[in-house]
Amino acid sequence: MAGRRGPGAATLIAVLAVLGWLVVGGIAGPYSGKLGEVATNDNASFLPADAEATRAQDLAGGFVERESTPALVVYERGSGITDADKQRAAADTARFAQVPGVLGPLPPPIPSQDGQALQVVVPIDEAEGEEIGRVVEELRGIAGGDRDGLTVDVAGPAGLLADLIEVFGAIDGPLLLVTLVVVLVILLIVYRSPVLWLFPLLAAGMSYALASVFVYHLAKNDVIKLNGQAQGILTVLVFGAGTDYALLLIARYREELHRHERPWDAMKTAWRGAAPAIIASGATVIVSLLCLLLSSLNSNRALGPVAAVGIAATLVVMLTFLPALLVLGGRWAFWPRRPRADQADPRADGIxxxxxxxxxxxxxxxxxxxxxxxxxxxxxxxxxxxxxxxxxxxxxNRTDSVAGQEVIARHYPAGTGSPATIFTNQQAAQEVARVAQGVPGVAAVRPVTGERAGPPEENAPPKVVDGKVQLEATLSDPPDSDGAERAIRDLRLAVHRVAGADAVVGGFTAINxxxxxxxxxxxxxxxxxxxxxxxxxxxxxxxxxxxxxxxxxxxxxxxxxxxxxxxxxxxxxxxxxxxxxxxxxxxxxxxxxxxxxxxxxxxxxxxxxxxxxxxxxxxxxxxxxxxxxxxxxxxxxxxxxxxxxxxxxxxxxxxxxxxxxxxxxxxxxxxxxxxxxxxxxxxxxxxxxxxxxxxxxxxxxxxxxx
CATH class of the missing domain: 1.20.1640.10 (Multidrug efflux transporter AcrB transmembrane domain)
Known part of the structure; x- marks a missing residue:
């Protein structure tokens, strides 16, 4: 913005800057709708490598051909499950096993002790990743809705993950639209101009497009991990911070238009006055966000660079594209309250x-x-x-997975279908199982055998992999509750004290x-x-x-x-x-x-x-x-x-x-x-x-x- 230039040269520079940014926007714009394609919403993938649950997850790979995430399909009838209900659940189970991504064969439906519910455990291949949501939707389609007093819900870790994926999949559209409307309304109120609001909104949109293209490629190439939470924050942060910077620059520009005849000269002075504060502000936010790289959680480390990229893109756009737009708009951009070169001091009056x-x-x-x-x-x-x-x-709101979890809690040990996993040396396995069974909040403990489906046979030998045995501990409380988390902490303390066990506790609750x-x-x-x-x-x-x-x-x-x-x-x-x-x-x-x-x-x-x-x-x-x-x-x-x-x-x-x-x-x-x-x-x-x-x-x- 330095140097004295004639009106023609200043206008040409502003036109070239705007045209250049419009080309960038045309290339980058489509990426703002593609971020969901590279987002990951799996809690376990964000754990630190040295976490006990991460070590357990690594050990679990040796006990199964393919790692799975369970979906729990629950049927409930308050007056008691009928023979027709049992036939329906059995038929559904056979169809569940045919869904691509489901690891069959499946065990038969598990009746509750009170006779009012049936539960089908459907393991879904973890390799499906984001496609777990599609598999769960197919399961829900097969199970159908409630009928004749029988309620049907799909819960468990896979059901919860599917509901999260559905919510995050809607971020691109509704959140962006609401953010745009909110910013538009406020700018109209602030400026009371039918023209001026367009400039900061265009610049904020350009900032979001520029940030999106960088975030997309970083996530696609596994440089960062993008999740739905970071994606949503990126949207509001870019539009919010970008509009803030625009307001500051425009206010200083309006002030200088009272002191300078030519818009170029006014913008040059305004830019010199406002840019240091804007840059310092953006740098403060960027550096603060990058401190999240010190986090041990990959999800936090992901948010830092994602949001920092958004702020950096916003700074570049607001200090180049926006000034060029304002220079081209001149005083008419402020119509009907155009500032005149009258040396008026904005400090003279006002609230x-x-x-x-x-x-x-x-x-x-x-x-x-x-x-x-x-x-x-x-x-x-x-x-x-x-x-x-x-x-x-x-x-x-009350999603299908939440409703299903409530049914499970009413009729089964609430941790059914999502047990804690204990890995221990073979020679200490019996002692570890006995100690685990005595931990408050643990309903049952059983070894994992070589069988893939159905309940284990009495006294079936446990599966041994590299001298390790896997035990499954069913918890009394729902796997995402405070009670279950206390049980996991107590369970770890108990099994870690067993001599020679080298025990590791993992599973859904342990991840939390x-x-x-x-x-x-x-x-x-x-x-x-x-x-x-x-x-x-x-x-x-x-x-x-x-x-x-x-x-x-x-x-x-x-x-x-x-x-x-x-x-x-x-x-x-x-x-x-x-x-x-x-x-x-x-x-x-x-x-x-x-x-x-x-x-x-x-x-x-x-x-x-x-x-x-x-x-x-x-x-x-x-x-x-x-x-x-x-x-x-x-x-x-x-x-x-x-x-x-x-x-x-x-x-x-x-x-x-x-x-x-x-x-x-x-x-x-x-x-x-x-x-x-x-x-x-x-x-x-x-x-x-x-x-x-x-x-x-x-x-x-x-x-x-x-």
Whole structure:
């Protein structure tokens, strides 16, 4: 954007830039609808290599010709299963075995002890991958719907996975559409122009297309693992952050159009003023997201680069494509409220000038009261609890797999069809089985024999592979419940104490246990690293040490207040049973990285104004001139993350609500009141140890000090 150019040359450069980006968009655009093709939604594939459940999964490969994921088809009649019901289940079982991907032959239907249910275990080849969803749909088609009082559901790990795949398969369309509509409505309200909204929306769409093409090829070539959760977050993050950057640049461009006659000159000055804050903001988010590479969970490691690619693409587009569009649009882009070259000062009046005046008069009470209010909200953290979401709690609606799991829990040991697997040395197998049977929450233990179908014969010898024996422990509680997870932990403690056993416990529930433990470890490692990284970036941007420390402290306080408020919302408004194990870490990374954005936008302008006017006057001037645009940006980001609520997944609804609530707190309370009041109260010392902290005080600062 540098150098003085004539109107013709400036227009030509802008036209060439726009045409070049349109070509890029034409190539990259189709990839935004193809991300689902390279997404993986298998929990086990995301476990760390050293997890016990991962080792168990490796051992399991030697005991079967082909590894499988079980689907459980359950039939229930409250008045008791009839002969006709048994015949129907037997006929269905024969048809299930013929479905491509099902590992037959299948055992006969298993009746419940109370005579009110039948259960068919259908192992599905794990090699099917995402095609497990197709196999489950075929099973559901064969089983048919409820009939004459007999209910039929397909549950188990395969049923849950199929329901997740169906939900994530709908991300590309509905989520993108809702996000676009939300951004469009807010831009129309903010700009009150039938033209201007088009520019940031086009740029955000271009950002998403550019990000999609990179993410697609990285996932396709196994450089990263993409799952549905990361895919959904990528959509709202690119549109939310992209619109934020656009709002900041457009606001500075409008301001400079009052000072310059030619749009090119106005954009050149606006770009120089806004680009450092935008780049610092994007870099903060990118580096914070890349800290997720320190995670032991592949799913977390995947989200980091996926989202970082999205932000990087957004930065490039918003600093090249958007300025070119705005230059071509000139003043007419703002019609009907076209800015004139009249040297008007946007700080002269308006609500944010009045807010700045209020902060100046009551600085210390303002920051003390707002800090106390945020601290009070943190008390809600005691409601967050330690209960994590089970697999059947993941959905906001009652899916077929959830209904089936409820039937299984009513009539069978709830862990039937999804047992814990224990691998032990052959010589210690009997002792391990005896110890396992005595663990609370374990309903039954049996060895795996060489037979493929049907119940094992009495005293059938166990199958031995490389000196190892596999035992199956049926749990009393549903495999995704807190009770089952406690049983797995107790089971591991018990069998690990058996001398010479070298026992390893795996299975569906063990995967959940190890995932939760890895999430806790990741939270303890990554959060401090993110804080240090952000502090370094802020110190470089503001050329100070005290200001970054205070800014991070305010954002952390805002994060804890958000979690406390969300805990109350989740429990008393949405009635959610708990939070996902990854929720605190994801909420922290997004809230702190995005929340610090608004402080960067504010404080970079405050520093710019402080050099000219003095610190306290600079605080008031920076607040007045950035208040409107930053508030609009916060509302856009909150609204775009709220779009995650259209997906029937509790974890994404919780993340969307948390980011929306946290961003609004940061925008309205922290950035508008707490940070300006604290900075004003401290005065020039806020820039310690830079030279700006030692400059002669202006009359405003001297008067305040006196």
């Amino acid at each position: 944010w000038s009045r807010v700045a005046g209020f902060v100046a008069r009551r600085a210390r009470p303002v920051w003390l009261v707002t800090a106390a209010a945020l601290a009070l909200l943190t008390l809600g953290l005691i409601q967050l609890g330690i209960t994590t979401l089970g697999q059947s709690d993941l959905f906001t 246990v190890d995932t939760s433990a890895a999430s806790t470890r990741d939270r303890n490692v990554i959060i401090p690293v993110v804080l240090i990284v952000i502090a370094v970036i802020l110190a470089l941007l503001l050329r100070a040490l005290l200001a970054p420390v205070l800014l991070i402290a305010t954002v952390v306080l805002s994060f804890l207040a958000t979690l406390g408020l969300c805990a109350l919302i989740f429990r008393y408004v949405f009635d959610f049973p708990g939070v996902d194990a990854s929720f605190p870490l994801f909420a922290f990374v997004f809230l702190v990285a995005l929340g610090i954005d608004y402080n960067i936008f504010l404080m970079s302008r405050v520093r710019e104004e402080s050099v000219k006017r003095g610190t306290r006057a600079g605080v008031l001037s920076g607040l007045a001139v950035t208040g409107g645009v930053i508030t609009s940006a916060g509302i856009v980001l909150a609204a775009t993350f709220s779009a995650l609520a259209v997906l029937p997944l509790v974890v994404l609804v919780e993340l969307g609500v948390a980011v929306a609530v946290g961003v609004l707190l940061d925008t309205i309370v922290v950035r508008s009141l707490l940070v300006p009041a604290l900075s004003y109260d401290i005065g020039p010392k806020i820039w310690w140890p830079s030279r700006l902290a030692r400059t002669a005080r202006t009359g405003t600062e001297a008067g305040h000090a006196g």
